[in-house]
Amino acid sequence: MSEAPLWTPGEDRIADSNLMRFIAFANKRGESLRGFDGLHRFSVADTGRFWDLYWEFAGIKAETRGERIVTDVDKIPGARFFPDAKLNFAENLLARNVDRPAMIFRGEDKVRREVSWRALHDGVSQLQQGLGAIGLQAGDRVCAVMPNMPEAMTAFAAVASLGGIWSSCSPDFGERGILDRFSQIEPKVLVVCDGYHYNGKTFDIADKIAAVVAQLPSLEAVLVVDYAGTADAAAGKIDKAQTLQAFMAPHAPAPVAFVQLPFDHPLYILFSSGTTGVPKCIIHRAGGVLLKHLSEQQLHVDLKSNDRLFYFTTCGWMMWNWLVTGLASGATLLLYDGSPFYPNERAMFDLAVEEGMTIFGTSAKYIDAVKKTGWRPCETHDLSNVRAMLSTGSPLSMESFEFVYSGIKSDIHLASMSGGTDLCGCFVGGNPMAPVWPGEIQSKMIGLEMAVYDDQGRPMRSGKGELVCTTAFPSMPLGFWNDPGDEKYMAAYFTRFPGVWCHGDFAEFTAHGGMIIHGRSDATLNPGGVRIGTAEIYAQVEQMPEVLEALAIGQDWDGDARVVLFVRLAEGIALDGVLEKDIRTRIRTGASPRHVPARIVAVSDIPRTKSGKIVELAVREVVHGRPVKNVEALANPEALDLFRNLPQLQA
Numbered sequence: 001m002s003e004a005p006l007w008t009p010g011e012d013r014i015a016d017s018n019l020m021r022f023i024a025f026a027n028k029r030g031e032s033l034r035g036f037d038g039l040h041r042f043s044v045a046d047t048g049r050f051w052d053l054y055w056e057f058a059g060i061k062a063e064t065r066g067e068r069i070v071t072d073v074d075k076i077p078g079a080r081f082f083p084d085a086k087l088n089f090a091e092n093l094l095a096r097n098v099d100r101p102a103m104i105f106r107g108e109d110k111v112r113r114e115v116s117w118r119a120l121h122d123g124v125s126q127l128q129q130g131l132g133a134i135g136l137q138a139g140d141r142v143c144a145v146m147p148n149m150p151e152a153m154t155a156f157a158a159v160a161s162l163g164g165i166w167s168s169c170s171p172d173f174g175e176r177g178i179l180d181r182f183s184q185i186e187p188k189v190l191v192v193c194d195g196y197h198y199n200g201k202t203f204d205i206a207d208k209i210a211a212v213v214a215q216l217p218s219l220e221a222v223l224v225v226d227y228a229g230t231a232d233a234a235a236g237k238i239d240k241a242q243t244l245q246a247f248m249a250p251h252a253p254a255p256v257a258f259v260q261l262p263f264d265h266p267l268y269i270l271f272s273s274g275t276t277g278v279p280k281c282i283i284h285r286a287g288g289v290l291l292k293h294l295s296e297q298q299l300h301v302d303l304k305s306n307d308r309l310f311y312f313t314t315c316g317w318m319m320w321n322w323l324v325t326g327l328a329s330g331a332t333l334l335l336y337d338g339s340p341f342y343p344n345e346r347a348m349f350d351l352a353v354e355e356g357m358t359i360f361g362t363s364a365k366y367i368d369a370v371k372k373t374g375w376r377p378c379e380t381h382d383l384s385n386v387r388a389m390l391s392t393g394s395p396l397s398m399e400s401f402e403f404v405y406s407g408i409k410s411d412i413h414l415a416s417m418s419g420g421t422d423l424c425g426c427f428v429g430g431n432p433m434a435p436v437w438p439g440e441i442q443s444k445m446i447g448l449e450m451a452v453y454d455d456q457g458r459p460m461r462s463g464k465g466e467l468v469c470t471t472a473f474p475s476m477p478l479g480f481w482n483d484p485g486d487e488k489y490m491a492a493y494f495t496r497f498p499g500v501w502c503h504g505d506f507a508e509f510t511a512h513g514g515m516i517i518h519g520r521s522d523a524t525l526n527p528g529g530v531r532i533g534t535a536e537i538y539a540q541v542e543q544m545p546e547v548l549e550a551l552a553i554g555q556d557w558d559g560d561a562r563v564v565l566f567v568r569l570a571e572g573i574a575l576d577g578v579l580e581k582d583i584r585t586r587i588r589t590g591a592s593p594r595h596v597p598a599r600i601v602a603v604s605d606i607p608r609t610k611s612g613k614i615v616e617l618a619v620r621e622v623v624h625g626r627p628v629k630n631v632e633a634l635a636n637p638e639a640l641d642l643f644r645n646l647p648q649l650q651a
Contacts, residue, residue, distance in 0.1 A: 005435030006405045009413065014433050018298045025057050036433050036443065037513075044449040044471050047073055051081060051291060051447065051474060058294045061095060062087035063260040070472070076499055077489075079472030081263060082287055088258035089267050089286040090124070090160040093327040097121050101332050103150050104308075104355055107227075108197045108338025115150045120157070122253035123150075127158035127244075129251035134221055136188060138163025138259055139266070143187040145171050145178060145209065146315050147196050147337035151225045151244060153324060155191045160267060160286070163259045167269040170314035170610060171196040171205050177610075177632030178212050181271050184281050185481055186218035191244070195228030199339040206234035213239050223247050263287030269481060270318055270421045273609045273633050280488065281481035284424045285474075292425040292447075292475035293325035299446050301359060301388060301415060302432040305330030311361030311390070312340055312348060317611035318421045319361065319392065340366055345373045349381045356385050363393035364416070365612055367400045368542060376407040388413040390430070393612060395517045395535040398439030399543045416441045418505065418517050422493070423475050427467065427503065428515045439539075440514035448473050450515070452507055457497045460508075464533065466521055467505040468497060476501070506533045523616040525554040526561050530594050534616060537565065537597070540590035541583055546573045551606050552597065553620040555649060564623070564649060565597035568606050575602035601648050607639040619643050 014020060023033045026042075031053075033039050043050040048069040055065060066084025073079050094117075096102070102117040115123075136142070142159045146152040146168060156166050167185060169178060171193055182190075190213065195204045213222055222241035224231045235241040267286035271279035297303040309326040310333075313319040326333050334355050340348050340362075352360055367389075370377070377383065389404060389412055396416045404414050415430025418441060427450055431443040444450045449471040452460045479489045496502045506521040518524075518533020525532040534552045541550045549568040554561035567583070569575060580600050587595050608614050610633070618628045622643045631637035 005437050006401060007411070007413065007436040009432060009434070017302050017432050018304065019302070019433055022054070022057050022299060026053050029053060036431055040444060040446055043447045047447065047471055054291065054295055054447075055082075058291075058298065060087065060290065061091050073472055076470075076472050076501060077476055077494065079476075081291075081474045083263065085263040085287060086260040087263065087287060087290075088161060088163075088260055089290055090157045090256070091258040092290055093157055093160075093324070094121055094124065094256060095328065096330055102327060103153060103333045103335055105150050105335045105337075106351055106355070107147075107149070107336075108200075108342050109202070113150065120150075120154060121256060123154040123248070124157045124161060125253045125256045126248040126251040127155060128161050128256060129254070130247045131158060131162060131164070131189065133251075134189075136162055136164055138261060139165065140189075141165045141167060141185045141187040141269070142189045142191065143182045143185070144168040144191040144315060145173065145205070145212075146191060146193050146225065147171060147227065148313060148315055148320060148335050149193075149225075149227065149337055150335065152191070152315055153327075153333070153335070155223075155244075156324060161256055161258050163261050163265060165266045165269055165283075167271070168315040168320070169271075170316040171203070172198065172314075172635065173316065173610060174632050175208050175211050177630075179215055180278055180630060180632055181281075182212075183216060184278070185269055187216065188218060188220050190216065190219055190222045191225065192222065192238075193225045193227045194231045194234040197228070197338050199342050202228055204228065204230065204234075206230065206237045209234070210238045213241070221247075261286065264478060266478060268321055268424065270321070270424060272421060273611075273613065273615070278630060279633065280492070282421060283478040283481055285478050288474035288476065289321070289424050290325065290328065292423070292473065293322055294328060295446055296322075296426055296429065297326060297329060300426075300430045300432070300443075301390065302413070303329050303331055303359065307331040307358045308334055308356050308385075309359045309361070310334035310336070310352070310357050312336060312363070312366065313361075314610065318424055321424055323361070341369070345370055345375055346377070346380070349377045349383070352383060352386055353381050358385050359388045359390065360386050361390040363612055364391050364396040364400060365394060367391060367396065367404060371400060371403040371407065372545070372548065378408055378410075383409045383412075386412060388415060388430070388432075390415050390417060392417040392419070392426070394614075395519065395539070396439070397539040397542065399539070401436070401438045418515075420503070422477065422503070423473070425475050427469060428517075435512075437510070437512050437514060440510050440512060440516060442514050444515075447471070451500075452509060453497060453502075462509065464506055464508045464518055464531065466496070467503045467507040467517070469501040469503065506531065520616070523553075525552065525563050527554070527563055527594060527598075528560065532563070532595055536591050537563075537587060537595050540587045540595075541565065541567065544583065544586060546570055546579055547583070549606050549614075551614050551616060551619060553616050553623060555599075555620075555623055557598075562598035563595070564599045564601065566601050566603050566606065566619070566643070568604065569602055575600065599648055601646060603639075603642045605636060605639040605642060607634050607636055609633055610635050623649060
């Protein structure tokens with residue numbers, strides 16, 4: 001463990017933080033809070049009082065908050081926050097109506113567009129009127145197959161203003177992957193692009209969308225966004241389709257009408273990755289998502305109205321939904337569509353400099369990939385505006401933490417975060433008032449009490465175990481779509497340890513009060529009955545220049561489980577006896593002898609989900625000769641074939 005932090009915030013930065021403002025705000029209303037730890041203790045000891053104060057601090061727009069703050073607070077699940085409130089999520093996004101930019105879009109094809117708050121209002125108004133004219137009502141589903149571009153944000157806000165339920169995926173999803181998701185929820189309207197750009201190529205998706213639409217009988221309208229320049233032709237191929245421009249044209253901009261709805265009204269349906277079956281449809285409540293996202297962004301990320309917030313994401317990852325909420329703080333959103341490495345590894349840092357980015361959100365895999373290029377952005381780019389870098393998607397290794405400070409910027413708040421689609425938010429994340437230690441997520445999220453349990457459900461002060469949440473929180477899902485009696489919902493989170501949320505992460509607390517996530521607990525390895533997190537292996541082997549990426553599984557063998565490590569090697573590198581020995585030595589000395597794989601196999605590709613997460617469970621199924629139930633969830637399903645019937649695993 002490092003003896004010194006990588007970064008410590010200055011006193012001026014702490015004093016100017018939203019956290020300090022909220023503490024002062026709470027103290028003026030009768031509390032006596034001191035520092036982050038005092039605030040966190042208060043937020044979980046008196047959950048209702050905390051969220052009541054935070055509602056006021058954040059300036060939530062609502063027809064009414066109601067008298068009751070939380071009912072059945074001790075029930076997990078079952079607690080209800082603000083049960084008498086009436087609000088509209090989109091109204092909180094569109095609280096500003098001025099000429100400065102709400103969104104700045106950059107496409108890989110070099111397109112750049114600014115959308116002012118006023119123009120955003122006008123677009124939402126026109127689209128809202130069009131959707132109202134075709135009878136869209138509260139509770140109707142609208143789905144999108146879209147890049148991360150302004151039209152996606154505008155369409156979502158228009159749908160939410162009417163109380164519709166939004167669900168989206170990225171345009172690189174295959175026909176089956178789209179249908180596996182959207183056919184379950186029977187959308188009334190589908191918003192699509194005509195094509196998209198990636199890695200220097202343009203992809204036409206009109207035929208794919210036409211095939212999807214033919215299998216969604218619930219659809220009444222398809223709206224085609226012109227991105228690749230072929231919207232008119234695409235609309236001609238697709239049943240019930242017209243261009244978005246034509247759909248909006250009859251309606252003049254007017255004040256947006258916001259339907260006032262209960263706090264628990266459904267806002268989003270998000271989908272599990274679905275690599276072990278048809279994706280689960282997770283229903284998220286409007287008020288809960290709004291409060292949770294705002295508390296994360298304002299208190300943990302220190303987001304302010306003058307910020308330019310970027311997160312590299314697609315519309316198929318929950319970080320897109322998280323990014324949307326940045327509008328509610330008045331921040332300008334920086335949207336990007338395309339490969340983050342096109343035309344080269346400097347693309348996102350060019351964007352940061354050119355657009356004045358202040359908060360740079362990305363994935364752990366992206367940071368590691370930049371590090372492996374050998375390039376140091378701090379030597380070529382003026383990143384003086386960037387004050388925070390956010391990382392999620394998978395555990396960020398200690399070496400990647402160190403690279404951010406040595407190779408990107410020395411004075412930056414690196415906030416590693418962990419949570420998931422399940423809560424549309426984070427359980428643990430950044431703390432702008434605290435030091436950053438290598439390899440450690442800084443803190444529990446305000447309003448959530450986290451614990452690590454052993455297999456018997458006992459809290460552990462040290463050591464690795466199951467990550468659980470022991471307090472109710474506003475963005476706990478309403479449930480799963482088409483799940484009578486909440487059977488699947490209860491089984492997913494609440495049956496292993498009744499009365500708490502068991503998230504499925506393998507984790508441990510650190511001496512500094514932070515946390516290390518060691519990977520998904522359903523992917524943990526159990527050689528000799530000892531639980532090992534896959535992230536512990538990756539943290540060692542992926543620092544070797546010869547290894548671009550790794551994936552580890554447990555293979556059933558001789559009445560036990562043995563660790564098998566797959567490696568994707570750098571160009572020109574072969575897996576020989578010397579490299580195998582070096583890999584094993586690195587793992588043995590950096591982790592432990594128990595982490596050392598019994599077999600190491602080189603592969604040319606590693607399968608991953610659309611959001612970039614490697615899929616250990618799918619590979620494990622293939623290695624054991626079992627079918628993978630939903631390969632459409634993968635960005636590169638052909639990679640699974642590389643793991644079938646490997647002779648190296650037969651002895």
